[in-house]
Amino acid sequence: MKSYKEIEKKYKPVEIAESYVFPNDSDPSQRAQSLEIFQNWRRNNESNRTIKSKLITNLLQLKFVMEDYIMQKEYKEDYDFSYFLTQYIDRLEIKRKEFAQEIDVNPTELSQIINRHRFPNEKFIIRLEVHSNKNFPAVIWFKVIEKGRIFHLQNDSRLRLSESRHVKSKLDFTF
Amino acid sequence: MYIQDINTGEKIEVVIELISSRDLREIKKDSNFIFDWAKYTDKEVYKLRIFQEDKIQGLMCIIDHLDENTDAIEIELLEVGDENVGKKKRFDRIAGTLIAFACRESLKRGHEGYIFLTPKTKLIDHYNSKYYLSFIGPIGNNPVGVMVGEEKVARKLIKEYLE
Numbered sequence: 001m002k003s004y005k006e007i008e009k010k011y012k013p014v015e016i017a018e019s020y021v022f023p024n025d026s027d028p029s030q031r032a033q034s035l036e037i038f039q040n041w042r043r044n045n046e047s048n049r050t051i052k053s054k055l056i057t058n059l060l061q062l063k064f065v066m067e068d069y070i071m072q073k074e075y076k077e078d079y080d081f082s083y084f085l086t087q088y089i090d091r092l093e094i095k096r097k098e099f100a101q102e103i104d105v106n107p108t109e110l111s112q113i114i115n116r117h118r119f120p121n122e123k124f125i126i127r128l129e130v131h132s133n134k135n136f137p138a139v140i141w142f143k144v145i146e147k148g149r150i151f152h153l154q155n156d157s158r159l160r161l162s163e164s165r166h167v168k169s170k171l172d173f174t175f
Numbered sequence: 176m177y178i179q180d181i182n183t184g185e186k187i188e189v190v191i192e193l194i195s196s197r198d199l200r201e202i203k204k205d206s207n208f209i210f211d212w213a214k215y216t217d218k219e220v221y222k223l224r225i226f227q228e229d230k231i232q233g234l235m236c237i238i239d240h241l242d243e244n245t246d247a248i249e250i251e252l253l254e255v256g257d258e259n260v261g262k263k264k265r266f267d268r269i270a271g272t273l274i275a276f277a278c279r280e281s282l283k284r285g286h287e288g289y290i291f292l293t294p295k296t297k298l299i300d301h302y303n304s305k306y307y308l309s310f311i312g313p314i315g316n317n318p319v320g321v322m323v324g325e326e327k328v329a330r331k332l333i334k335e336y337l338e
Contacts, residue, residue, distance in 0.1 A: 004295055007209075011261045017301030018270055019260040021235075021253035023210075024293035026319070033313075038291045038321050039244045041311045045325055057287040057326050064283035 058091040063136060070143045075151040081144050082116050088128070088136065103127040120145065176275075176337045178225070178232065178266045187266070188226040191276050198222060198231065207256040208234065215252065223273055232256050233269040237277050239284060247289035248281040250274065268336060274306050275336035278329035288329030291321045307331055 004022055011019075024031055062084065069079050089099045096114070100107040105124065112118035120141070129138040177186040194212075199220075202212050208231075212220065215236045223233040233256060238249040255269045274290075282288045294302055294310070296319065302308045308322040324332070 008297075013297045014301045014305075015261045016295075017298040017305060019255035020270075021250050021274075021292050022295055023252045026293075034293055034319070034321050035240075035245060037311050037313070038247065038323060041321075041323055042245070042247065042289055049326075053326055054287075056330075057282060060282045060288075060330070061285055064279055068283065 055091070059088075059132075059135065062087050062091060063140070066136075066140055066144060070140070070147060075147065079144070080116070080148050081120060081141065082114050084141070084144055085120075085128075086114055088132075103131050176272055178223075178268045178272060181265060181267050189223055189232070189272065190226055191221050191223050191273065194220040194222045194234070202231065202234070205231075207231075207258055208254055209257065210234075210252060210254050212236075212254075218251070221273065221276065223269060223276075232259065232266060233273050235273040235277065237280065239280075240286075247286045247291060248277050248284070250277050250290060250292040271306065271332070272336045275332040278324065278332050279337060282326075282329055282333075288324070288326035290324045290329065293319060294322045295319075 007016060007020070024034060026034070066084055069076065089096060092099070094102075096110060097107050100110040103124075105127070109118065113120050113124070122138075125138045125141040125145075128136060128141055176189055176191070178189050179186055196216070199213055199216060202208050212234060218236050219239065220234060220236045222231045223235075224231050234252075234254050235250060236252040238251050240247050240249060253270060253273055255264075258264065259266045259269055277290050278288055281290050290308075292302075292308070299310045299322065302322050303310065306324070307328045308324045309328075310320055310322055312320040
């Protein structure tokens with residue numbers, strides 16, 4: 001392993017900064033002090049943050065969780081459309097009735113979607129896109145729904161059995 | 176997210192993912208990386224590679240500080256493969272993409288975009304101009320301070336490097 005001094009001989013500081021972050025190899029007490037510097041700054045910075053800034057970080061967190069969930073192979077029962085929609089509304093800190101008014105949806109319809117008694121249609125998810133000022137595109141909501149549907153389609157053995165009874169003939173080979 | 180071929184300007188799609196023990200064995204044999212990454216086996220280390228290629232272009236170790244006072248991601252170590260350091264480099268944006276990824280993880284894990292790293296003194300201005308990190312000076316006997324970023328820096332880096 002080369003030291004910083006050896007790297008410094010070979011490259012300019014700007015080139016080093018574009019390529020490395022070096023480990024903090026100071027002793028434990030100095031390391032603790034570095035952490036203290038950060039903690040003090042963070043505390044001061046936090047006291048100056050606006051409500052809007054806090055809302056933005058809350059919504060960004062939700063969006064990144066959704067994006068990563070869509071990309072990963074694993075299906076999570078809890079991470080369905082209803083869960084993410086509830087999170088979206090809660091993070092806005094508005095009542096569901098108020099949110100229903102904002103997107104011009106009957107509060108009963110919103111309640112049914114949140115309680116998983118009804119699937120959202122395309123109009124609904126487009127309204128979510130518009131409401132979020134495109135920060136949550138319709139596609140991200142659609143992909144969450146799609147992921148759940150794919151999982152259930154693949155794993156619904158009862159439906160598979162009942163529908164098989166309707167198929168009178170089938171191919172006699174598999175690929 | 177992409178890195179850029181300096182000669183052609185071509186944007187090349189990349190992925191960032193957790194490193195495997197097999198990767199660590201390969202890195203040990205690879206003269207492209209000069210740090211001893213085997214020391215970071217038990218830590219959270221990410222690799223950046225070109226989509227549909229195995230070759231690692233950059234590595235980053237982060238520490239997730241969960242305690243209430245810190246509540247942030249620390250970039251403990253970052254290294255771009257030697258082929259892409261200095262005048263000879265072919266690809267640009269590797270380190271920036273990794274730092275932006277650390278910012279995204281900070282937001283995703285509820286740390287509100289807060290990140291920090293310990294700089295070498297001569298690199299402070301460059302980390303600031305390149306990655307918008309601010310320097311918070313030393314206290315007590317500590318010879319160095321820390322470079323910090325918060326929500327606005329995180330959003331800026333994510334927009335610049337990950338979108």
